[in-house]
Amino acid sequence: MQNDRENVYIVRCGETALKGQNKPYFERMLVQKIKKMLKGTEGIAVERTDGLIFVRTTPDIPREDILKRVGRVFGVDSISPAHEIDITGLTADEALAETGKAAVEIMNGLIASKGIKTFKIEARRADKAFPVESPQIARRVGASVLKGCKVLKVDVHDPDALLFVNVRRNYVYIYEQKILAFGGLPIGTNGKGLVLLSGGIDSPVASFMMAHRGMVLEAVHYHSYPYTSERAWEKVKDLAKILTLYTGRLRIHSINLLPIQEQIVQNCPEDETTILVRRFMMRIAERIAQANDCMMLITGENLGQVASQTAEALVVTDASVSLPVMRPLIGMDKTQIMDIAREIGTFETSIQPYEDCCTVFLPKHPVTKPKLEKILASESRLDCEALIDAAVASEEISIIYPDD
Ligand code: ATP
Ligand code: MG
Numbered sequence: 001m002q003n004d005r006e007n008v009y010i011v012r013c014g015e016t017a018l019k020g021q022n023k024p025y026f027e028r029m030l031v032q033k034i035k036k037m038l039k040g041t042e043g044i045a046v047e048r049t050d051g052l053i054f055v056r057t058t059p060d061i062p063r064e065d066i067l068k069r070v071g072r073v074f075g076v077d078s079i080s081p082a083h084e085i086d087i088t089g090l091t092a093d094e095a096l097a098e099t100g101k102a103a104v105e106i107m108n109g110l111i112a113s114k115g116i117k118t119f120k121i122e123a124r125r126a127d128k129a130f131p132v133e134s135p136q137i138a139r140r141v142g143a144s145v146l147k148g149c150k151v152l153k154v155d156v157h158d159p160d161a162l163l164f165v166n167v168r169r170n171y172v173y174i175y176e177q178k179i180l181a182f183g184g185l186p187i188g189t190n191g192k193g194l195v196l197l198s199g200g201i202d203s204p205v206a207s208f209m210m211a212h213r214g215m216v217l218e219a220v221h222y223h224s225y226p227y228t229s230e231r232a233w234e235k236v237k238d239l240a241k242i243l244t245l246y247t248g249r250l251r252i253h254s255i256n257l258l259p260i261q262e263q264i265v266q267n268c269p270e271d272e273t274t275i276l277v278r279r280f281m282m283r284i285a286e287r288i289a290q291a292n293d294c295m296m297l298i299t300g301e302n303l304g305q306v307a308s309q310t311a312e313a314l315v316v317t318d319a320s321v322s323l324p325v326m327r328p329l330i331g332m333d334k335t336q337i338m339d340i341a342r343e344i345g346t347f348e349t350s351i352q353p354y355e356d357c358c359t360v361f362l363p364k365h366p367v368t369k370p371k372l373e374k375i376l377a378s379e380s381r382l383d384c385e386a387l388i389d390a391a392v393a394s395e396e397i398s399i400i401y402p403d404d
Contacts, residue, residue, distance in 0.1 A: 008084040009066055010166075010173060011053040014077025014183055027053070029186040030075045036248065037069045050126065050168065067179060072246050074212050075186035080164070082175035087167075092131050099137075099172045100144025103163060106174060107149045110161050118155035119145060123165040130167050141165050182212060187247060190214030193326065194294035196285055197221050197252065198356050199235045202300025202329055204243060204346040205337050209328040210298050211247045218292055219250060220285050222257040224357040232354035237400060242346050244402040253288050253395045257281070257357050260387050265361050268378040273363045274308045275370045276378060279320035280388065286321040287392050296324045302337070303330050307366035316370045 013030050031048050034055065038044050043058040057066055063081055070079055085102050087095035103121070110116045123138035132140070141163075142154060166173040195207045197219040211217055221236050233254065244250050257277065264276045285297050301309045308317070318325055329337055341347035 007057045007059055007061070008082045008173070009055040009057070009070065010080045010082050010175065011055060011070060012077045012079075012178075013051075013053060013075055023051075026075065026186060026189060027051075029189055030073065033073045033075065033186050033188075034070055037073050038066070041065075071179065071181040073186070074182060074184035074214065074246065075189075076181040077183050078178045078180050080173075080175040080178050082173045085172040085174070086170065087172055088170045095130075095167075095172060096132065096137065096140050097144075099165060099167075099174065100141050100148070102172075102174055103141050103145050103165070104148030106163065106176070107145050107152060107161065110176075111149060111151060114160070116160035117151065118153050118159045119161045119163060120154060120156050120159035121145070121163050121165055123167070125167045127167055127169045129169070137165060137167060182246075184212035185214035187211055187214055188216055191295045192216040192218065192293055193296045193298045194285055194289040194292065195219050195298040196281060196300075197236060197240065198300070198358070199232055199239065199350065199352075199354060200300065200356065201341050201347065201350040202302060202305075202337055204239045204300075204350060205340045205344070206298055206300040206326075206328050207243055208246060208340070208344050208346075210326060211243070217243075217247055217250060217298075218253070218288075218294055220253045220255065220288050222255050222281055222284075222357045224258040224261060224360045225256055227258065227360040228355050228357055232356065235349060235352055235354050237398065238349045239346055240400040241403065242344070242349065244400055246344070248402060250400045251292075252398045252400060254398065255284060255391050255395050257391065258360075260391060261357070261361050263382050263387060267381045270363045271365050271367045272370065272375060272378055273361055274358070274366045275313055275316055275375060277358070277361075278308050278313075278317050279375070279379070280384075280391075282317060282320045282325070283384075283388050284391050286323050287388065288395070289323055294323075296326050297321065298326045298328070300329055301327045302332060302334070305334070307368045310368050312369040312371075313367075316372050316375055319372055 013027060027048050031046050031053055035046050041061060045056045047054055055070060067079055070076060083102055085098050107119060121138040121142045123134045125134045125137060145152060164175050190213055193210055193215050195217050197203045207217055223233055240250050240252055260280050261277060264273055268276055289297060304310060338347060341350060
């Protein structure tokens with residue numbers, strides 16, 4: 001098609017656009033993130049004009065690939081593969097004639113591929129200097145389509161094809177779809193947090209949710225090797241790898257909790273094992289967080305889900321640290337959490353049956369309403385600081401990179 005550059009993607013940045021004076025900052029950040037997500041693909045240009053981001057590609061790059069990758073950038077609200085028509089130097093009549101021609105070609109394509117019978121044109125004049133108003137633009141492009149595609153009729157209520165025409169400075173964009181992305185805010189616009197990442201369903205979802213609000217993540221994982229297997233650790237790395245599709249590379253601190261668990265089992269009441277272990281997990285995480293500039297801890301805890309997540313247990317857990325603990329799943333139902341896990345692609349990996357360090361030394365009847373004084377008394381039988389020091393000193397760091 002003459003005068004038409006296909007393979008343009010209009011990227012809308014929804015919420016980021018609401019940020020008033022911060023808008024340019026968020027948009028620049030977003031362009032950077034999109035570029036990074038598309039890195040390694042030759043011939044792609046990403047630029048920002050008047051509140052929209054345009055990704056230009058070459059025809060050999062599959063559309064699905066672009067949509068998938070750009071769709072994973074937090075801060076992107078929706079994406080439209082679009083036809084771009086250069087109207088630089090054209091009169092309004094000429095510009096609309098060109099637009100009409102392009103619309104006819106697109107509609108002919110849709111008649112052939114989808115057998116559409118009705119259509120509607122929705123027009124928007126982003127460039128107010130363009131002398132024809134939106135309803136008029138829609139009418140004129142619609143008239144071209146009626147003339148060029150004899151089988152089509154207009155249906156403004158329930159059209160088979162809805163074509164958007166967006167008139168901007170120097171270019172007109174025509175597109176059919178608005179493909180919704182995850183929204184949220186670009187990673188890097190909201191601090192850094194340390195997520196306690198298990199091999200379960202919840203913590204990968206909690207990680208996703210915080211990253212989705214712009215937070216940079218780092219992770220800590222606890223194992224009880226040799227009670228937990230190498231395969232259980234592989235599973236955690238597999239989950240992290242899926243997360244990196246959204247977050248980019250991810251560092252995991254892995255820590256053997258077994259020496260601490262053994263001390264607890266030998267010295268403290270059996271029914272307190274779980275809550276005591278959890279307090280150690282938090283304290284070790286706090287140390288790692290502080291050493292790595294993380295401002296908060298993140299867990300996949302969920303009110304009432306298990307004994308260690310009753311309101312009382314959460315209060316006792318929180319009392320072990322001074323950093324804020326974020327629990328983005330706190331008020332959700334398991335089915336909601338599982339839906340998100342499926343959507344982000346972690347579910348199938350999470351449900352693989354490998355033991356977690358929490359299931360080692362699981363008490364038969366864990367306390368559901370722990371009292372802080374009692375827990376502190378139990379802990380006084382342990383050399384907590386030395387145990388934490390030793391655990392932190394034994395950490396191993398793995399860096400997980402996204403698959404290309
Ligand atoms: P998940 O599905 O994420 O494993 P869960 O429902 O199994 O969560 P718990 O096992 O009680 O719940 O753990 C609650 C939270 O504690 C997890 O979401 C995670 O943030 C953290 N956690 C549990 N086990 C580990 C571990 N082995 N390493 C790191 N963090 C852990
Ligand atoms: Mg778990």
